[in-house]
Amino acid sequence: MKKIIITTAAFCCLSLYLIARQTQTPEVQESIARGEKVYTLYCLSCHQKSGNGVPHMNPPLVKTSYVTGDIKKLVTWVLKGSTENVEIDGKSYSNNMPAQNYLKDDQIADVLTYVRNSFGNASSAVTAAEVKAIRAKAK
Amino acid sequence: MKKTFVNCFLLAALLTGGINAIARGTDSLRVAATVKPDANNAGLTLPQGFGALVVAENLNEPRHIAVTKQGDVYVKLASLQGGKGILWLHDANGDGKADEQKGFGGFKGTGMYVKDGYLYASSDEEVFRYKLDAGDKVINGNAPEKIVTGLLSRHEHEAKAITLDNSGNIYVNIGAYSNACQVKDRTKGSPGMKPCPILDSAGGIWQFKANQPNQTYGTGVRYATGLRNVVGINWNSDANSLFVMQHGRDQLHDLFPTMFDAKQSAELPAECMFQVQKGTNCGWPYVYYDQLQHKKILAPEFGGDGKKTAGEDAVDPVVAFPGHLAPNGLLFYTGSQFPEKYKNGAFIAFHGSWNRAPEPQKGFFVAFVPFKNGKPSGDWEIFADGFAGGTNLSSPGDAKHRPCGLAQGPDGSLYVSDDQGGTIFRIVYGK
Numbered sequence: 001m002k003k004i005i006i007t008t009a010a011f012c013c014l015s016l017y018l019i020a021r022q023t024q025t026p027e028v029q030e031s032i033a034r035g036e037k038v039y040t041l042y043c044l045s046c047h048q049k050s051g052n053g054v055p056h057m058n059p060p061l062v063k064t065s066y067v068t069g070d071i072k073k074l075v076t077w078v079l080k081g082s083t084e085n086v087e088i089d090g091k092s093y094s095n096n097m098p099a100q101n102y103l104k105d106d107q108i109a110d111v112l113t114y115v116r117n118s119f120g121n122a123s124s125a126v127t128a129a130e131v132k133a134i135r136a137k138a139k
Numbered sequence: 140m141k142k143t144f145v146n147c148f149l150l151a152a153l154l155t156g157g158i159n160a161i162a163r164g165t166d167s168l169r170v171a172a173t174v175k176p177d178a179n180n181a182g183l184t185l186p187q188g189f190g191a192l193v194v195a196e197n198l199n200e201p202r203h204i205a206v207t208k209q210g211d212v213y214v215k216l217a218s219l220q221g222g223k224g225i226l227w228l229h230d231a232n233g234d235g236k237a238d239e240q241k242g243f244g245g246f247k248g249t250g251m252y253v254k255d256g257y258l259y260a261s262s263d264e265e266v267f268r269y270k271l272d273a274g275d276k277v278i279n280g281n282a283p284e285k286i287v288t289g290l291l292s293r294h295e296h297e298a299k300a301i302t303l304d305n306s307g308n309i310y311v312n313i314g315a316y317s318n319a320c321q322v323k324d325r326t327k328g329s330p331g332m333k334p335c336p337i338l339d340s341a342g343g344i345w346q347f348k349a350n351q352p353n354q355t356y357g358t359g360v361r362y363a364t365g366l367r368n369v370v371g372i373n374w375n376s377d378a379n380s381l382f383v384m385q386h387g388r389d390q391l392h393d394l395f396p397t398m399f400d401a402k403q404s405a406e407l408p409a410e411c412m413f414q415v416q417k418g419t420n421c422g423w424p425y426v427y428y429d430q431l432q433h434k435k436i437l438a439p440e441f442g443g444d445g446k447k448t449a450g451e452d453a454v455d456p457v458v459a460f461p462g463h464l465a466p467n468g469l470l471f472y473t474g475s476q477f478p479e480k481y482k483n484g485a486f487i488a489f490h491g492s493w494n495r496a497p498e499p500q501k502g503f504f505v506a507f508v509p510f511k512n513g514k515p516s517g518d519w520e521i522f523a524d525g526f527a528g529g530t531n532l533s534s535p536g537d538a539k540h541r542p543c544g545l546a547q548g549p550d551g552s553l554y555v556s557d558d559q560g561g562t563i564f565r566i567v568y569g570k
Contacts, residue, residue: 048534048536049534050533052536052537053536054534055536057493083293083294094294094297096295098326
């Protein structure tokens with residue numbers, strides 16, 4: 001009985017995952033692939049390959065309110081970085097995050113689409129047009 | 140019964156070891172009989188003849204520790220436990236395991252040191268001390284004296300590590316709130332600031348009087364400068380001098396990808412042990428030490444290219460370790476329990492790296508450097524390993540334990556704290 005439940009649950013999870021994957025259009029999938037490259041170059045050393053960050057220093061990008069939440073807030077954060085002691089889901093981290101505003105709109109869209117669909121996250125894609133609009137207002 | 144046992148024991152000790160051994164520490168003989176290493180040596184790999192046991196577990200991020208003459212352990216927490224930031228651990232039955240625990244002091248922090256009847260503790264902005272009774276117990280956990288106040292804590296490198304000398308002074312690390320003193324921290328293309336304004340109030344070791352209340356920058360002395368961040372700090376009584384372990388700069392590859400590849404950036408620069416005197420300059424942010432070229436190299440933020448040397452006014456390290464291992468604890472061993480080789484040598488607790496990614500992370504061990512006449516007398520080696528609980532870690536968050544603080548027990552045991560798993564280890568010899 002127990003076995004059946006576990007198998008069914010596992011099957012459901014898998015199909016949900018596959019459905020989620022399938023709902024990603026080819027454009028989104030390409031954006032994720034490009035985003036991984038941007039992540040490796042500009043984010044990985046602090047947030048780590050696993051997205052788990054470094055305890056007390058660099059926060060995780062795993063299901064945090066920033067990563068999975070409002071796109072405007074997320075894009076603004078990444079553009080501006082932070083040298084303040086900000087609480088991230090109840091914890092504070094003691095490193096500084098440099099502003100990532102040197103990245104182009106599509107690079108930021110790609111990297112955030114990658115982050116929002118990796119490390120166990122499953123959130124909507126971010127588009128270059130959204131980044132452009134948010135950047136214009138952030139100035 | 141207990142008394143007869145102790146008497147017999149003393150007699151036996153007298154006959155075998157002679158008066159000398161007793162003078163060296165009857166305590167060590169008593170502890171030796173009852174303290175046994177854990178069956179698996181608490182998961183640690185140690186040199187032949189050493190063993191380890193878990194003293195306490197599940198503590199909230201224990202940073203630095205201090206052990207009293209009675210063998211009680213004071214632990215400074217980076218995260219409050221039951222609203223308290225300091226723990227007192229007591230082993231009532233003598234098996235080496237803490238079976239009593241009391242908390243006091245409502246502040247988080249790193250520094251913990253016992254000296255001459257006082258327990259010293261630091262938050263990220265202040266240093267306090269608590270008076271101890273004859274049994275080295277805190278008399279009033281609610282009424283510490285504030286020794287130092289108003290120290291800068293600006294997000295990065297905020298821990299205020301402390302140590303005391305034998306002349307009534309306390310030394311406090313004030314870490315630089317920056318990686319390399321760029322105009323914009325950790326930002327590619329942002330130039331280094333010369334002179335680096337951070338050095339006026341951070342990026343060095345400050346000296347204060349151990350017994351004067353409410354000291355601040357104005358009353359303290361900037362004892363050593365050019366130190367990016369120090370967490371391992373200890374007075375070496377043999378050399379009568381202060382030694383510190385610097386956390387070297389990060390991100391050479393991220394910031395200068397054409398000069399340094401990811402592999403070089405994982406190895407460089409060295410994590411350095413410096414001997415410092417009043418006025419010593421260790422070179423940050425203008426230079427870093429390259430342990431492969433054995434040279435002080437001009438930092439790229441200040442016009443360097445990975446080869447140009449500089450820093451004529453700065454000292455060389457006395458020991459250079461591979462990059463980013465994050466030395467968080469330093470202790471000069473003065474005990475007699477360990478073999479002669481360890482006497483007066485340095486133990487260093489490496490917290491383990493994060494800035495080696497995408498290369499595997501390293502560190503997560505306690506290293507040893509032999510010393511003679513106050514100077515290193517041989518190469519460094521790994522003393523205690525296995526804290527991480529695996530090899531080829533891609534991220535420090537995956538480590539089971541991360542060594543942080545070190546302390547020596549009255550019997551010469553070495554205590555190691557772990558702020559990731561929350562464990563206090565004790566390493567013993569000859570069991």
